[in-house]
Amino acid sequence: SQQGEEDPQALSIQEGENATMNCSYKTSINNLQWYRQNSGRGLVHLILIRSNEREKHSGRLRVTLDTSKKSSSLLITASRAADTASYFCATDAQGGSEKLVFGKGTKLTVNP
Amino acid sequence: GAVVSQHPSRVICKSGTSVKIECRSLDFQATTMFWYRQFPKQSLMLMATSNEGSKATYEQGVEKDKFLINHASLTLSTLTVTSAHPEDSSFYICSARGAGEAYNEQFFGPGTRLTVL
Numbered sequence: 001s002q003q004g005e006e007d008p009q010a011l012s013i014q015e016g017e018n019a020t021m022n023c024s025y026k027t028s029i030n031n032l033q034w035y036r037q038n039s040g041r042g043l044v045h046l047i048l049i050r051s052n053e054r055e056k057h058s059g060r061l062r063v064t065l066d067t068s069k070k071s072s073s074l075l076i077t078a079s080r081a082a083d084t085a086s087y088f089c090a091t092d093a094q095g096g097s098e099k100l101v102f103g104k105g106t107k108l109t110v111n112p
Numbered sequence: 113g114a115v116v117s118q119h120p121s122r123v124i125c126k127s128g129t130s131v132k133i134e135c136r137s138l139d140f141q142a143t144t145m146f147w148y149r150q151f152p153k154q155s156l157m158l159m160a161t162s163n164e165g166s167k168a169t170y171e172q173g174v175e176k177d178k179f180l181i182n183h184a185s186l187t188l189s190t191l192t193v194t195s196a197h198p199e200d201s202s203f204y205i206c207s208a209r210g211a212g213e214a215y216n217e218q219f220f221g222p223g224t225r226l227t228v229l
Contacts, residue, residue: 033217042221043207045220088155099161100158100218102155104155
């Protein structure tokens with residue numbers, strides 16, 4: 001089964017810096033999504049990028065998708081302490097599968 | 113965005129007891145609900161998929177007799193952990209998907225922290 005793998009596993013930066021997290025997956029997908037999870041909380045949907053899209057923006061977030069390399073990146077610009085959280089990518093599978101498969105996540109710490 | 117709630121948010125129980133967790137979609141009808149389990153510092157692992165009015169589909173390795181799922185209405189799914197043991201202690205998260213969604217966006221509940229003593 002496919003599985004997203006994020007790297008780095010942990011990232012610590014200063015407020016104002018940019019944070020880049022990467023995700024790789026194994027099988028063909030319809031779309032890829034990024035979620036944020038604050039410690040001990042549920043997931044918040046950040047952005048979805050379809051397999052025919054290469055880049056998508058939402059506020060301070062920029063997501064890229066390279067289906068030839070089966071990888072995606074999430075860039076958070078001008079980071080804030082409130083961005084401190086774990087970030088997960090999730091992929092579905094072509095063929096109409098409803099299931100999402102989550103990567104292991106990147107724990108981001110933004111120091112004030 | 114759509115709102116999904118879970119109840120309780122936190123539960124502590126004795127080994128051998130059963131615990132029921134509710135997942136509700138508050139402002140939309142959820143044709144499909146998903147139950148995930150997340151161990152500390154790990155990712156979410158899908159346990160089962162439930163469609164309203166039909167039996168849940170369990171992922172490989174998940175005991176259906178231990179984790180009973182009921183999706184009796186379009187806004188409510190329940191997960192019952194039967195005869196809970198300490199190794200069942202985990203963070204349980206549900207998500208819901210509405211009918212007619214053009215893409216697979218799932219809305220997640222806030223999670224339930226289960227501690228089995």
